[in-house]
Amino acid sequence: MSLNSLASISMVKPDDWHLHIRDGVVLKDVLSHTVKQFARAVIMPNLQPPITTVALAQAYRERIELQLQQLATNQFTPLMTLYLTDNTAATEVQKAKDAGIVGIKLYPAGATTNSDSGVSNLKHCSAVLEAMQKANLPLLIHGETTDPSIDVFDREAVFIDRVLEPLRRDFPELRIVFEHITTLQAAQYVRDAHTANKNILGATITPQHLLMNRNAIFSGGIRPHHYCLPVLKREEHRLALLEVATSGNARFFLGTDSAPHPKGLKENACGCAGCFSAFNALGLYVEAFESLGRLDRLEAFASFYGADFYGLPRNTEIIRLQKQAQLVPTELPLGDTTIVPLRAGESIAWSLT
Secondary structure, X not given: OEEEOOOXXXXXXXXXXXXXXXXXXXXXXXXXXXXXXXXXXXXXXOOOOOOOOHHXXXXXXXXXXXXXXXXXXXXXXXXXEEEOOOOOOOHHHHHHHHOOOOEEEXXXXXXXXXXXXXXOOHHHHHHHHHHHHHHOOOEEEEOOOOOOOOOHHHHHHHHHHHHHHHHHHHOOOOOEEEEOOOOHHHHHHHHHOOOOOOOOXXXXXXXXXXXXXXXXXXXXXXXXXXXXXXXXXXXXXXXXXHHHHOOOOOOEEEOOOEOOOOHHHHOOOOOOOOOOOHHHHHHHHHHHHHHOOOHHHHHHHHHHHHHHHHOOOOOOOEEEEEOOOEEOXXXXXXXXXXXXXXXXXXXXXXXXX
C-alpha cells in the first residue's frame, strides 16, 4: 500500500466478502456501485425464494453475469453461496464445492431480511455440517439468537454462548465466518479463539459498525436508513470493532453487508433492516482506518485477509483513492424506484479515482 502524504492512497483492489445485490430489475443498479470498487464479492442467497441449491445458485450467477455485460465490465467476479435450511441435503455440499460455491449461509429463522426459511435448530443440520467440514466448505453465519426473550442488543452475545461455541465444539474443523460482527464479545471471541488452523475462524466487519453507534439511529428523530441487523450497538462495541479491524489480525476482513431496500420500504411503519453502503463503501472504510491513524493496515484488511481465508488468489490490480470530499446523493436509482445511500446528503472525505 502506498500513502502519498495522506493525500492519496494506492492499494490492491479489494473484495467485498458479504454483499446483497438482490435480483430482477434492481440488480444492475445495485451492482453498478460495487464493481467500481471491488474485484469480487460474496453474494448473499436470501432472495425470495432463497438460493438453496446449486442449480439455483448457477442460475442466479448467470443473471448477475448478464447484468455485468450490460455494465460493460468483465473485471468483477460474483462468488456464490447457498442458503441453509432445516431440509438441506448433505449431498448438496459436494455438489456446491465442485461448482465453485464458496460457502453456505446460516440464517437463524426470522433473524433478518428473507430469513423465514432459515434454520430453526442446528440439530437438523448435523449431516450437512459434517459434510461441510469434510469438504472444507465454510459456514457463513448471521450470528444472532432469535429467542424473543433476549433483548435485541444482546442477541449476538447470547448467540456466541448458546450456538457458536457448541457448534465449534461439535465440529472443530468446520471453517466459519462470523459475519458482520457488532459487539465487543464477538470481537474478542474471534480474536482469542484457539484453532489448530488459522483459517478455521474469521469475521467480517461493516463500515456502519466501524463508524456509528446506536445513537445514530435516534439522532434528531428516527433514522431508518441507519437501521440494520444486527443493529448498531453502544460506543464501547464500535471502538472494539475498530480496534480489531485495524489491528492487523488476519481473522478480520472487509464485508460491507450493503443491503438495498427501496426508500419507501425503509421509511415505513415497519421499515426494512439494512444499510446501503455500496455507493462509496471503500471511502467509508478509509475514513474508519484514518480515524486511528492506521491507513497502512487497510490494504491487508480489505484486499488480502479475506482472499487468504477463502483460499483464493489475491488480486493484482491497483486502485487509487484521493482525499477529496465527495457529496453522497440524497437518492440513487433502484429499478423503478429509488434508494437512500448511507450518509445521504453528507460528504465522504475520500473518493475513488
